Amino acid sequence: MHSSSEFVPSKLIQLSDVQVETKMIGYKPDLTAQQENEEWLDIEIKVTHKVGFDKSVAQAERQREMLEIDLSKLSRTASREEVTEAVLYYAPRHYIYSFKKDELKFKAESDLTSTIKYVNDLITPPKVNPFNNDDSKAMIILGYKFGNGYSSKYNSNFNVNTLLYAVPTQSHSTRNFSITNSGGFEVKETKVSETVIPALAKMTFPLKAHVRYEVDRVSGSQNRMIVTEIFSV
Structure with a gap:
Protein backbone atom coordinates (compact mmCIF):
# COMPACT_ATOMS: atom_id res chain seq x y z
CA MET A 1 0.00 0.00 0.00
CA HIS A 2 1.28 3.44 -0.89
CA SER A 3 0.38 6.58 1.00
CA SER A 4 1.23 10.24 1.14
CA SER A 5 0.46 13.07 3.51
CA GLU A 6 0.59 16.84 3.64
CA PHE A 7 1.07 18.94 6.80
CA VAL A 8 -1.17 21.99 7.00
CA PRO A 9 -0.24 24.42 9.81
CA SER A 10 -3.06 25.71 12.00
CA LYS A 11 -4.24 29.29 11.62
CA LEU A 12 -6.64 31.73 13.26
CA ILE A 13 -9.68 32.68 11.18
CA GLN A 14 -12.10 35.55 11.74
CA LEU A 15 -15.82 34.79 11.44
CA SER A 16 -18.81 37.07 11.27
CA ASP A 17 -22.58 36.84 10.93
CA GLU A 38 -16.72 36.06 2.25
CA GLU A 39 -17.17 32.32 1.78
CA TRP A 40 -19.65 30.62 4.12
CA LEU A 41 -18.46 28.04 6.62
CA ASP A 42 -20.73 25.40 8.17
CA ILE A 43 -19.73 24.29 11.67
CA GLU A 44 -20.74 21.05 13.37
CA ILE A 45 -20.25 20.59 17.12
CA LYS A 46 -19.35 17.01 18.06
CA VAL A 47 -20.66 15.99 21.48
CA THR A 48 -21.65 12.34 21.09
CA HIS A 49 -21.69 11.71 17.33
CA LYS A 50 -19.21 12.82 14.72
CA VAL A 51 -20.09 13.82 11.18
CA GLY A 52 -20.77 10.60 9.25
CA PHE A 53 -19.38 9.48 5.91
CA ASP A 54 -22.57 10.20 3.96
CA LYS A 55 -22.76 13.72 5.32
CA SER A 56 -19.08 14.28 4.48
CA VAL A 57 -19.62 13.15 0.90
CA ALA A 58 -22.72 15.34 0.57
CA GLN A 59 -20.77 18.35 1.82
CA ALA A 60 -18.01 17.75 -0.72
CA GLU A 61 -20.62 17.51 -3.47
CA THR A 77 -20.82 20.74 33.85
CA ALA A 78 -18.48 23.16 32.07
CA SER A 79 -19.32 26.84 32.48
CA ARG A 80 -20.35 29.08 29.59
CA GLU A 81 -16.88 30.65 29.67
CA GLU A 82 -15.20 27.23 29.45
CA VAL A 83 -17.39 26.20 26.52
CA THR A 84 -16.62 29.50 24.78
CA GLU A 85 -12.87 29.03 25.28
CA ALA A 86 -13.07 25.47 23.97
CA VAL A 87 -15.06 26.41 20.88
CA LEU A 88 -12.90 29.40 20.03
CA TYR A 89 -9.45 28.09 20.86
CA TYR A 90 -8.43 24.74 22.25
CA ALA A 91 -11.03 22.07 21.38
CA PRO A 92 -9.84 19.64 18.62
CA ARG A 93 -11.21 20.52 15.19
CA HIS A 94 -10.78 19.51 11.61
CA TYR A 95 -12.28 20.26 8.22
CA ILE A 96 -14.92 17.87 6.96
CA TYR A 97 -14.54 19.61 3.63
CA SER A 98 -12.49 22.62 2.55
CA PHE A 99 -11.31 23.99 -0.76
CA LYS A 100 -7.70 23.91 0.48
CA LYS A 101 -8.04 20.32 1.72
CA ASP A 102 -9.47 19.29 -1.64
CA GLU A 103 -6.63 21.04 -3.44
CA LEU A 104 -3.97 19.44 -1.21
CA LYS A 105 -5.57 16.00 -1.62
CA PHE A 106 -5.47 16.33 -5.40
CA LYS A 107 -1.84 17.52 -5.27
CA ALA A 108 -0.82 14.73 -2.86
CA GLU A 109 -2.50 12.06 -5.03
CA SER A 110 -0.84 13.49 -8.14
CA ASP A 111 2.59 13.63 -6.45
CA LEU A 112 2.15 10.10 -5.09
CA THR A 113 1.21 8.72 -8.50
CA SER A 114 4.27 10.38 -10.07
CA THR A 115 6.55 9.13 -7.30
CA ILE A 116 5.26 5.54 -7.53
CA LYS A 117 5.78 5.54 -11.30
CA TYR A 118 9.29 6.95 -10.90
CA VAL A 119 10.25 4.36 -8.25
CA ASN A 120 8.73 1.50 -10.25
CA ASP A 121 10.69 2.63 -13.31
CA LEU A 122 13.87 2.56 -11.23
CA ILE A 123 13.42 -0.87 -9.68
CA THR A 124 11.95 -2.65 -12.71
CA PRO A 125 14.44 -3.17 -15.54
CA PRO A 126 13.15 -2.22 -18.98
CA LYS A 127 11.49 -5.12 -20.78
CA VAL A 128 12.73 -4.83 -24.32
CA ASN A 129 11.61 -6.79 -27.35
CA PRO A 130 14.80 -8.70 -28.24
CA PHE A 131 13.90 -8.65 -31.92
CA ASN A 132 13.66 -4.86 -31.99
CA ASN A 133 16.77 -3.44 -33.67
CA ASP A 134 16.25 0.08 -32.32
CA ASP A 135 19.59 0.85 -30.58
CA SER A 136 17.93 3.52 -28.41
CA LYS A 137 16.09 0.71 -26.56
CA ALA A 138 19.19 -1.37 -25.91
CA MET A 139 20.59 -1.85 -22.40
CA ILE A 140 24.16 -0.91 -21.58
CA ILE A 141 25.52 -4.16 -20.12
CA LEU A 142 28.50 -3.64 -17.79
CA GLY A 143 29.21 -7.21 -16.71
CA TYR A 144 27.89 -10.27 -14.91
CA LYS A 145 28.54 -12.34 -11.80
CA LEU A 163 23.60 -9.04 -14.73
CA LEU A 164 24.95 -5.51 -14.19
CA TYR A 165 23.66 -2.73 -16.42
CA ALA A 166 23.72 1.06 -16.51
CA VAL A 167 20.82 3.52 -16.41
CA PRO A 168 20.90 7.33 -16.55
CA THR A 169 21.51 8.86 -13.13
CA GLN A 170 18.38 10.11 -11.33
CA SER A 171 17.61 13.57 -12.71
CA HIS A 172 14.24 14.53 -11.20
CA SER A 173 13.45 15.26 -7.57
CA THR A 174 11.02 13.47 -5.30
CA ARG A 175 9.01 14.76 -2.35
CA ASN A 176 11.80 14.03 0.13
CA PHE A 177 14.87 14.39 -2.06
CA SER A 178 15.81 17.33 -4.27
CA GLU A 189 21.26 -5.31 -11.22
CA THR A 190 18.83 -7.91 -12.56
CA LYS A 191 18.74 -11.72 -12.35
CA VAL A 192 20.13 -13.66 -15.28
CA SER A 193 19.80 -17.36 -16.13
CA GLU A 194 22.84 -19.66 -16.10
CA THR A 195 21.91 -20.66 -19.66
CA VAL A 196 23.21 -17.26 -20.77
CA ILE A 197 26.75 -17.86 -19.41
CA PRO A 198 28.20 -19.18 -22.74
CA ALA A 199 26.97 -16.08 -24.58
CA LEU A 200 28.20 -13.74 -21.82
CA ALA A 201 31.63 -15.38 -21.78
CA LYS A 202 32.15 -14.39 -25.43
CA MET A 203 31.21 -10.75 -24.92
CA THR A 204 33.48 -7.77 -24.28
CA PHE A 205 32.09 -5.27 -21.78
CA PRO A 206 30.66 -2.71 -21.67
CA LEU A 207 28.36 -3.26 -24.61
CA LYS A 208 24.86 -2.48 -25.86
CA ALA A 209 22.43 -5.37 -26.03
CA HIS A 210 18.78 -6.32 -26.14
CA VAL A 211 17.60 -8.81 -23.56
CA ARG A 212 14.67 -11.20 -23.28
CA TYR A 213 12.90 -11.55 -19.93
CA GLU A 214 10.82 -14.49 -18.76
CA VAL A 215 9.09 -15.33 -15.50
CA ASP A 216 11.57 -16.78 -13.01
CA ARG A 217 9.81 -20.09 -12.37
CA VAL A 218 12.52 -21.26 -9.96
CA SER A 219 11.67 -18.46 -7.52
CA GLY A 220 7.99 -19.41 -7.59
CA SER A 221 6.94 -15.79 -8.05
CA GLU A 229 18.65 -14.37 -23.69
CA ILE A 230 20.98 -11.53 -24.65
CA PHE A 231 21.38 -10.14 -28.15
CA SER A 232 24.34 -7.78 -28.60
CA VAL A 233 23.73 -4.79 -30.87
Whole structure:
Protein backbone atom coordinates (compact mmCIF):
# COMPACT_ATOMS: atom_id res chain seq x y z
CA MET A 1 0.00 0.00 0.00
CA HIS A 2 1.28 3.44 -0.89
CA SER A 3 0.38 6.58 1.00
CA SER A 4 1.23 10.24 1.14
CA SER A 5 0.46 13.07 3.51
CA GLU A 6 0.59 16.84 3.64
CA PHE A 7 1.07 18.94 6.80
CA VAL A 8 -1.17 21.99 7.00
CA PRO A 9 -0.24 24.42 9.81
CA SER A 10 -3.06 25.71 12.00
CA LYS A 11 -4.24 29.29 11.62
CA LEU A 12 -6.64 31.73 13.26
CA ILE A 13 -9.68 32.68 11.18
CA GLN A 14 -12.10 35.55 11.74
CA LEU A 15 -15.82 34.79 11.44
CA SER A 16 -18.81 37.07 11.27
CA ASP A 17 -22.58 36.84 10.93
CA VAL A 18 -22.72 33.61 12.96
CA GLN A 19 -26.10 31.86 12.67
CA VAL A 20 -27.45 28.95 14.72
CA GLU A 21 -29.06 25.91 13.06
CA THR A 22 -29.92 27.67 9.83
CA LYS A 23 -31.99 25.36 7.67
CA MET A 24 -30.23 24.73 4.35
CA ILE A 25 -31.29 22.64 1.36
CA GLY A 26 -31.05 19.03 2.57
CA TYR A 27 -29.29 19.68 5.89
CA LYS A 28 -29.10 21.94 8.94
CA PRO A 29 -25.62 22.68 10.36
CA ASP A 30 -25.18 23.56 14.04
CA LEU A 31 -23.60 26.90 13.10
CA THR A 32 -23.04 28.87 9.93
CA ALA A 33 -20.66 31.83 9.66
CA GLN A 34 -19.07 34.04 7.06
CA GLN A 35 -15.29 33.94 6.67
CA GLU A 36 -12.90 36.78 5.87
CA ASN A 37 -12.91 35.75 2.20
CA GLU A 38 -16.72 36.06 2.25
CA GLU A 39 -17.17 32.32 1.78
CA TRP A 40 -19.65 30.62 4.12
CA LEU A 41 -18.46 28.04 6.62
CA ASP A 42 -20.73 25.40 8.17
CA ILE A 43 -19.73 24.29 11.67
CA GLU A 44 -20.74 21.05 13.37
CA ILE A 45 -20.25 20.59 17.12
CA LYS A 46 -19.35 17.01 18.06
CA VAL A 47 -20.66 15.99 21.48
CA THR A 48 -21.65 12.34 21.09
CA HIS A 49 -21.69 11.71 17.33
CA LYS A 50 -19.21 12.82 14.72
CA VAL A 51 -20.09 13.82 11.18
CA GLY A 52 -20.77 10.60 9.25
CA PHE A 53 -19.38 9.48 5.91
CA ASP A 54 -22.57 10.20 3.96
CA LYS A 55 -22.76 13.72 5.32
CA SER A 56 -19.08 14.28 4.48
CA VAL A 57 -19.62 13.15 0.90
CA ALA A 58 -22.72 15.34 0.57
CA GLN A 59 -20.77 18.35 1.82
CA ALA A 60 -18.01 17.75 -0.72
CA GLU A 61 -20.62 17.51 -3.47
CA ARG A 62 -22.08 20.84 -2.33
CA GLN A 63 -18.59 22.35 -2.52
CA ARG A 64 -19.29 24.12 0.76
CA GLU A 65 -16.72 24.23 3.54
CA MET A 66 -17.50 22.53 6.85
CA LEU A 67 -15.56 22.42 10.13
CA GLU A 68 -16.18 19.96 12.98
CA ILE A 69 -15.31 21.05 16.55
CA ASP A 70 -14.96 18.19 19.04
CA LEU A 71 -16.45 18.93 22.49
CA SER A 72 -16.92 15.26 23.40
CA LYS A 73 -14.17 15.44 26.05
CA LEU A 74 -15.50 18.64 27.63
CA SER A 75 -17.20 18.23 31.01
CA ARG A 76 -21.01 18.35 30.88
CA THR A 77 -20.82 20.74 33.85
CA ALA A 78 -18.48 23.16 32.07
CA SER A 79 -19.32 26.84 32.48
CA ARG A 80 -20.35 29.08 29.59
CA GLU A 81 -16.88 30.65 29.67
CA GLU A 82 -15.20 27.23 29.45
CA VAL A 83 -17.39 26.20 26.52
CA THR A 84 -16.62 29.50 24.78
CA GLU A 85 -12.87 29.03 25.28
CA ALA A 86 -13.07 25.47 23.97
CA VAL A 87 -15.06 26.41 20.88
CA LEU A 88 -12.90 29.40 20.03
CA TYR A 89 -9.45 28.09 20.86
CA TYR A 90 -8.43 24.74 22.25
CA ALA A 91 -11.03 22.07 21.38
CA PRO A 92 -9.84 19.64 18.62
CA ARG A 93 -11.21 20.52 15.19
CA HIS A 94 -10.78 19.51 11.61
CA TYR A 95 -12.28 20.26 8.22
CA ILE A 96 -14.92 17.87 6.96
CA TYR A 97 -14.54 19.61 3.63
CA SER A 98 -12.49 22.62 2.55
CA PHE A 99 -11.31 23.99 -0.76
CA LYS A 100 -7.70 23.91 0.48
CA LYS A 101 -8.04 20.32 1.72
CA ASP A 102 -9.47 19.29 -1.64
CA GLU A 103 -6.63 21.04 -3.44
CA LEU A 104 -3.97 19.44 -1.21
CA LYS A 105 -5.57 16.00 -1.62
CA PHE A 106 -5.47 16.33 -5.40
CA LYS A 107 -1.84 17.52 -5.27
CA ALA A 108 -0.82 14.73 -2.86
CA GLU A 109 -2.50 12.06 -5.03
CA SER A 110 -0.84 13.49 -8.14
CA ASP A 111 2.59 13.63 -6.45
CA LEU A 112 2.15 10.10 -5.09
CA THR A 113 1.21 8.72 -8.50
CA SER A 114 4.27 10.38 -10.07
CA THR A 115 6.55 9.13 -7.30
CA ILE A 116 5.26 5.54 -7.53
CA LYS A 117 5.78 5.54 -11.30
CA TYR A 118 9.29 6.95 -10.90
CA VAL A 119 10.25 4.36 -8.25
CA ASN A 120 8.73 1.50 -10.25
CA ASP A 121 10.69 2.63 -13.31
CA LEU A 122 13.87 2.56 -11.23
CA ILE A 123 13.42 -0.87 -9.68
CA THR A 124 11.95 -2.65 -12.71
CA PRO A 125 14.44 -3.17 -15.54
CA PRO A 126 13.15 -2.22 -18.98
CA LYS A 127 11.49 -5.12 -20.78
CA VAL A 128 12.73 -4.83 -24.32
CA ASN A 129 11.61 -6.79 -27.35
CA PRO A 130 14.80 -8.70 -28.24
CA PHE A 131 13.90 -8.65 -31.92
CA ASN A 132 13.66 -4.86 -31.99
CA ASN A 133 16.77 -3.44 -33.67
CA ASP A 134 16.25 0.08 -32.32
CA ASP A 135 19.59 0.85 -30.58
CA SER A 136 17.93 3.52 -28.41
CA LYS A 137 16.09 0.71 -26.56
CA ALA A 138 19.19 -1.37 -25.91
CA MET A 139 20.59 -1.85 -22.40
CA ILE A 140 24.16 -0.91 -21.58
CA ILE A 141 25.52 -4.16 -20.12
CA LEU A 142 28.50 -3.64 -17.79
CA GLY A 143 29.21 -7.21 -16.71
CA TYR A 144 27.89 -10.27 -14.91
CA LYS A 145 28.54 -12.34 -11.80
CA PHE A 146 27.68 -15.92 -10.86
CA GLY A 147 28.57 -17.64 -7.61
CA ASN A 148 27.31 -19.16 -4.38
CA GLY A 149 27.94 -19.01 -0.65
CA TYR A 150 26.60 -19.50 2.83
CA SER A 151 24.81 -16.90 4.95
CA SER A 152 25.50 -17.23 8.68
CA LYS A 153 22.81 -14.62 9.29
CA TYR A 154 20.07 -16.71 7.66
CA ASN A 155 21.74 -20.11 8.14
CA SER A 156 21.26 -21.01 4.51
CA ASN A 157 23.07 -21.29 1.20
CA PHE A 158 22.61 -18.62 -1.44
CA ASN A 159 23.31 -18.20 -5.15
CA VAL A 160 24.30 -15.11 -7.08
CA ASN A 161 23.35 -14.76 -10.74
CA THR A 162 23.50 -11.09 -11.56
CA LEU A 163 23.60 -9.04 -14.73
CA LEU A 164 24.95 -5.51 -14.19
CA TYR A 165 23.66 -2.73 -16.42
CA ALA A 166 23.72 1.06 -16.51
CA VAL A 167 20.82 3.52 -16.41
CA PRO A 168 20.90 7.33 -16.55
CA THR A 169 21.51 8.86 -13.13
CA GLN A 170 18.38 10.11 -11.33
CA SER A 171 17.61 13.57 -12.71
CA HIS A 172 14.24 14.53 -11.20
CA SER A 173 13.45 15.26 -7.57
CA THR A 174 11.02 13.47 -5.30
CA ARG A 175 9.01 14.76 -2.35
CA ASN A 176 11.80 14.03 0.13
CA PHE A 177 14.87 14.39 -2.06
CA SER A 178 15.81 17.33 -4.27
CA ILE A 179 18.19 16.87 -7.18
CA THR A 180 20.45 19.92 -7.51
CA ASN A 181 22.71 18.45 -10.19
CA SER A 182 23.28 15.02 -11.71
CA GLY A 183 24.76 13.32 -14.72
CA GLY A 184 26.19 10.11 -16.04
CA PHE A 185 24.95 6.63 -15.16
CA GLU A 186 24.02 4.47 -12.17
CA VAL A 187 24.66 0.73 -11.91
CA LYS A 188 21.61 -1.56 -11.56
CA GLU A 189 21.26 -5.31 -11.22
CA THR A 190 18.83 -7.91 -12.56
CA LYS A 191 18.74 -11.72 -12.35
CA VAL A 192 20.13 -13.66 -15.28
CA SER A 193 19.80 -17.36 -16.13
CA GLU A 194 22.84 -19.66 -16.10
CA THR A 195 21.91 -20.66 -19.66
CA VAL A 196 23.21 -17.26 -20.77
CA ILE A 197 26.75 -17.86 -19.41
CA PRO A 198 28.20 -19.18 -22.74
CA ALA A 199 26.97 -16.08 -24.58
CA LEU A 200 28.20 -13.74 -21.82
CA ALA A 201 31.63 -15.38 -21.78
CA LYS A 202 32.15 -14.39 -25.43
CA MET A 203 31.21 -10.75 -24.92
CA THR A 204 33.48 -7.77 -24.28
CA PHE A 205 32.09 -5.27 -21.78
CA PRO A 206 30.66 -2.71 -21.67
CA LEU A 207 28.36 -3.26 -24.61
CA LYS A 208 24.86 -2.48 -25.86
CA ALA A 209 22.43 -5.37 -26.03
CA HIS A 210 18.78 -6.32 -26.14
CA VAL A 211 17.60 -8.81 -23.56
CA ARG A 212 14.67 -11.20 -23.28
CA TYR A 213 12.90 -11.55 -19.93
CA GLU A 214 10.82 -14.49 -18.76
CA VAL A 215 9.09 -15.33 -15.50
CA ASP A 216 11.57 -16.78 -13.01
CA ARG A 217 9.81 -20.09 -12.37
CA VAL A 218 12.52 -21.26 -9.96
CA SER A 219 11.67 -18.46 -7.52
CA GLY A 220 7.99 -19.41 -7.59
CA SER A 221 6.94 -15.79 -8.05
CA GLN A 222 4.85 -14.76 -11.05
CA ASN A 223 6.13 -11.18 -10.70
CA ARG A 224 9.89 -11.87 -10.69
CA MET A 225 11.56 -11.79 -14.08
CA ILE A 226 14.89 -13.21 -15.19
CA VAL A 227 17.02 -12.59 -18.28
CA THR A 228 17.06 -15.70 -20.48
CA GLU A 229 18.65 -14.37 -23.69
CA ILE A 230 20.98 -11.53 -24.65
CA PHE A 231 21.38 -10.14 -28.15
CA SER A 232 24.34 -7.78 -28.60
CA VAL A 233 23.73 -4.79 -30.87
